[in-house]
Amino acid sequence: MAPIIHIRIEQTSKLESQIMPAIDTSTRDTLFPKARTYNSWQKKDVPDALLKEVYDLMKWGPTSANCSPMRIVFVKSPEAKERLKKYLDKGNIDKTMTAPVTAIIGFDLKFYEHLPKLFPHAPDMKRNFEGRPDVVEEAVWRNGSLQGGYFILAARGLGLDCGPMSGFDRMGASREFWPEGTVEANFLCNLGYGDSSTLYPRGARLTFVETCQVL
């Protein structure tokens, strides 16, 4: 058998060997089809070390010029939860107050101050954003939300369930939790171990044909 194995190795070019493996069915389920948005939670703590692990995984996701504008406040203590409560839409209060952690996913309007460190091979990149609030606005919404997507999937990948929400007083919560005024909240994401007994039926999704074209 040795020569056959040898021939196969020769046929696998250096480039082809770099192709990453596709994830298995169980992992796909964990991240996408079987993951659900939870509204009630098991009484099980989420340690700070796990929150750090989620960040240290999702931070590698790509952003424009590596600009990485996402910022997070993990609201965990009863005191911090109480501060958040007054900004929540009525329908989001119970699930948020009982969640082990609520992440406020925000973005930093001064993200470009970090570009010399994050994108050192283009030292002038910062100037594309300074004094241009419209360009900053588009960049934070695009890239801060992309990072929000990475965050949700990293949390799921590390065994957490998520309950993302946009029903809250966004600017009120921004000023409460980022009083320096340069960071704005984007959405909230409850984190913990979900209680599936209260799940709603799975919502339908648009089909490929309704959503995509191949030209």
Add this chain to the structure above:
Amino acid sequence: MAPIIHIRIEQTSKLESQIMPAIDTSTRDTLFPKARTYNSWQKKDVPDALLKEVYDLMKWGPTSANCSPMRIVFVKSPEAKERLKKYLDKGNIDKTMTAPVTAIIGFDLKFYEHLPKLFPHAPDMKRNFEGRPDVVEEAVWRNGSLQGGYFILAARGLGLDCGPMSGFDRMGASREFWPEGTVEANFLCNLGYGDSSTLYPRGARLTFVETCQVL
């Protein structure tokens, strides 16, 4: 040993047994730390069936009220690539013209027309968006970009490499590929099998302490 095993089963409540497994190290690498933004591509086709598989995986990611505003044009034929070329920033032309596929990730400003199907248990949800361009604008940037994040990670999970970019004439490309005027391009994402010989060094990321607070 039988009684001990029995006791353990009894202690595992119905709820705890629902905790999803964390993904393994190899999968984490595929999705995050070892995945890179590619600038050149192997000459290897990406079949349409794989593009559909990416969509049919990422579509399950959560959005506000399941609103799912993301739309995609997969630019694949030489003719379609040529139509895209004139809207690309100079630095993005070569890598895009040589990529097997370029996905134009956009969002539908009329996404709310689909809410009766996507969120049937709240038939009035559509009214929250009709005639309110500011509310629509915030929803499409947040949810369309979240879905962009799901798209990138689903593509990586299915073995593709990505090259996301925001350097292009966004509104020009929108009118070219969605002439009906209700869909806007958000960003571009080259897709294929990357040639790692042209990768830049890995960019640094902000630390947990620079980005996150636990309260």
